[in-house]
Amino acid sequence: MPARPDDHLTIGEVIRRTGVPASALHFYERKGLIFSERGSGNQRIFPRHMLRRISLIIVAKRLDIRLSDVAEVFTTLPTDRAPTHKDWQRVSRIWKKQLEERRRAIENLEQELTGCIGCGCLSMKACLLLNPDDALGGRGPGPVRLQSAPPP
Amino acid sequence: MPARPDDHLTIGEVIRRTGVPASALHFYERKGLIFSERGSGNQRIFPRHMLRRISLIIVAKRLDIRLSDVAEVFTTLPTDRAPTHKDWQRVSRIWKKQLEERRRAIENLEQELTGCIGCGCLSMKACLLLNPDDALGGRGPGPVRLQSAPPP
DNA sequence: ATTTGACCTCAACCTCGGTTGAGCTGATGG
DNA sequence: CCATCAGCTCAACCGAGGTTGAGGTCAAAT
Numbered sequence: 001m002p003a004r005p006d007d008h009l010t011i012g013e014v015i016r017r018t019g020v021p022a023s024a025l026h027f028y029e030r031k032g033l034i035f036s037e038r039g040s041g042n043q044r045i046f047p048r049h050m051l052r053r054i055s056l057i058i059v060a061k062r063l064d065i066r067l068s069d070v071a072e073v074f075t076t077l078p079t080d081r082a083p084t085h086k087d088w089q090r091v092s093r094i095w096k097k098q099l100e101e102r103r104r105a106i107e108n109l110e111q112e113l114t115g116c117i118g119c120g121c122l123s124m125k126a127c128l129l130l131n132p133d134d135a136l137g138g139r140g141p142g143p144v145r146l147q148s149a150p151p152p
Numbered sequence: 153m154p155a156r157p158d159d160h161l162t163i164g165e166v167i168r169r170t171g172v173p174a175s176a177l178h179f180y181e182r183k184g185l186i187f188s189e190r191g192s193g194n195q196r197i198f199p200r201h202m203l204r205r206i207s208l209i210i211v212a213k214r215l216d217i218r219l220s221d222v223a224e225v226f227t228t229l230p231t232d233r234a235p236t237h238k239d240w241q242r243v244s245r246i247w248k249k250q251l252e253e254r255r256r257a258i259e260n261l262e263q264e265l266t267g268c269i270g271c272g273c274l275s276m277k278a279c280l281l282l283n284p285d286d287a288l289g290g291r292g293p294g295p296v297r298l299q300s301a302p303p304p
Numbered sequence: 305a306t307t308t309g310a311c312c313t314c315a316a317c318c319t320c321g322g323t324t325g326a327g328c329t330g331a332t333g334g
Numbered sequence: 335c336c337a338t339c340a341g342c343t344c345a346a347c348c349g350a351g352g353t354t355g356a357g358g359t360c361a362a363a364t
Binding site for chain 2 (some may be wrong): 350361
């Protein structure tokens with residue numbers, strides 16, 4: 001039973017409370033997502049409010065948000081205390097928008113695919129599925145550049 | 153101007169028609185998604201109908217379908233001729249279902265997140281966002297195992 | 305005769321989100 | 335005195351989906 005001050009946790013305690021393994025915590029620390037002080041023997045000592053950040057990382061993982069995006073919103077979070085309810089609302093609304101975007105992208109693909117199921121042409125020059133950002137039509141007949149933008 | 157028989161293409165021709173770089177074609181071949189005969193100097197000679205398979209791969213990429221899934225549906229495709237319209241319909245309906253599943257998963261997350269924006273507890277033992285497959289409640293009070301299944 | 309172009313193979317490298325293992329220290333208990 | 339545990343660092347590895355580069359071959363053009 002470590003006689004830690006009540007607002008600091010060892011990595012073992014953090015692991016028990018969050019379920020996040022040490023290797024991942026180390027990793028997050030290296031990425032600057034979380035941070036710790038160090039104890040007498042160089043052990044990590046986490047301020048208790050770090051649990052909140054870790055919760056946010058766990059949520060982000062569920063939402064398939066990349067850690068770099070997490071890092072970005074984390075720059076707007078206080079480092080010396082737990083994020084407030086308002087902080088959470090801001091962050092979660094950002095992430096909700098990302099979800100919405102993803103959903104809309106999928107809905108668009110569903111539309112396209114539905115249209116193309118009946119067609120089935122898969123023509124390299126005419127098929128919408130094969131030519132996403134299709135500016136096709138302004139360039140007259142003939143072969144059309146695929147996949148990459150025209151060179152400048 | 154290579155005097156190829158009209159139903160066979162060099163890799164260069166395939167690249168020009170599909171926009172897929174040689175490195176990717178090599179890769180797809182190693183993965184068993186496409187195949188080629190070899191010419192006098194060991195060059196790949198692609199049967200023309202291979203363009204259809206490549207189209208399917210391109211579509212799958214747009215849909216964020218993994219190559220292993222593509223490989224799976226490809227086992228149901230003819231290897232000696234182009235897939236028929238029916239083949240395409242079967243495959244595209246499978247992929248459409250995958251899109252639907254993904255959309256529904258996102259919709260669920262959106263729901264959860266919306267619920268949690270107001271709450272903001274992010275409690276390690278009570279928060280739905282943090283405890284996905286929550287069997288919570290059958291196990292009484294006290295700390296609840298996170299992330300991993302209970303040991304057997 | 306040689307240079308160019310198209311093609312080949314094989315091995316190494318990249319990102320992302322970590323995991324695994326080797327080898328170390330420092331505190332605690334018997 | 336020594337074992338054990340908790341923690342540390344650093345380097346290597348995984349899988350997905352390729353890309354990049356070195357070095358070799360072959361045929362056509364100069």
